[in-house]
Amino acid sequence: MHADPGPESPRPLDADALRRELVEGPGAPYTSLEVLEEVGSTNAEAMRRAGLGAADRGVLLAEYQASGRGRLGRTWTAPPRTQVVVSVLLRPGAVSPTLFGWLPLVTGLAIRDGLVAAGGVDATLKWPNDVLVDGGKIAGILSEMTTVPAEGDFELRLPALVVGVGINVTLTREQLPVPHATSLALSGGTTDRDVVARAVLEALAHRHEQWRRCERGSGSTISDELMAEYSAACSTVGAEVRVELPGDVVRTGRAARVDREGRLVVVTPDGELSVAAGDVTHVRPAAGRWGG
Incomplete structure (x- = not known):
């Protein structure tokens, strides 16, 4: 069933502006960015596109996610345009699988960074990657892996990773999925979803690049810098x-x-x-x- 945002709904994300800032500009960190009006799951769609050859560092956002998924098979949904829902496709290349377990933690650190920078809230982390404000969960993260065909004539499959994030922006107390959740609106933070999306995607790009560099600088193990920064942010x-x-x-x-x-x-x-x-x-x- 299609979700009707209604006349009182917040304005849609500005996909063109986000693309100009994050895809088209000099040194832009992403290769593509698309905003879908409605999707079952941004992670599932990103995984599907990965199998069809989608490029590394592609971004999918959704105004409404009908079948959001979390850890342990949990499902959730929220009214249209009340969250920032985003999935990023990563083709990790030479990054050792020994580093894959750190990707959800690094992603959580990035979401915390983005919300502190743009959201006007004092966010912290609950291990492994729940993002909290005033003890309430404001964001959830789901990381998934698949394998995709390598380029060329060889029958080789390489890993592709998708990190999905749902950030509560304008949800009211009655709209929260669980009693211990919160939103930027309830926490006194910004309710401008374009600002939140840009800041979070910039932070994700920075932290994911740090994670990739661990392969070159730390011998296939997490760097001391990332360990220390994660630990400092983790309540x-x-x-x-x-x-x-x-x-x-x-x-x-x-x-x-x-x-x-x-x-x-x-x-x-x-x-x-x-x-x-x-x-x-x-x-x-x-x-x-x-x-x-």
Whole structure:
């Protein structure tokens, strides 16, 4: 069913202006940018286009996403033009698969950077990549991988990565998908979606380029610079946490650090526990809310 934005709907994104700034200008970081009026999932569409040969650093935005997807198979939606919904296609080339696990974390750091720069809010990260303002989730991220045919005559398939982001901009309290979410409007930030989209895409380009450079400068491992900057932005580090694992297994302790593999290292009464994002159902504060 097509979503009717209605007469009171916010104005649409200015696709031409975003393309001029992010695709067509000198040193522009992206190869293409398209704004879709409606799509099931920007990630699914970007993955489909990757299989058809879409270029590295292509951007898809949507005014309305009918079947948004998150971690652990969760689905969500929001009224048209109330979010910035964007997916970026990356063809990582020579980047080692050992660095792929850090891409969701680096993406979260970029979203936090963009919102701080343009959103007028004090955003922070909850490991691995939830973006919070005043303890409420303001953005969600989903990273996915597929393989696509290599160029030339060889029957070789290479990885393609898609990072998808949904940022709550003008959602009201009643429109939020879950009670612990928030939006830029509710947090006193900017509600100009063009400003948010541009700042977030610029931050993504910068952080993704840092991530790619790790292959050349750090021996296929995350750089000290990115580790330090992520850790400084992550409110989980140093907090007392409750880690919920599959099978109703719960561990509590202090989140001491994020390691080279992007795992959260928790000091428990039984010793250190290193947990990967894919192995965790939830990481929650032991008491109260996350810092904003």
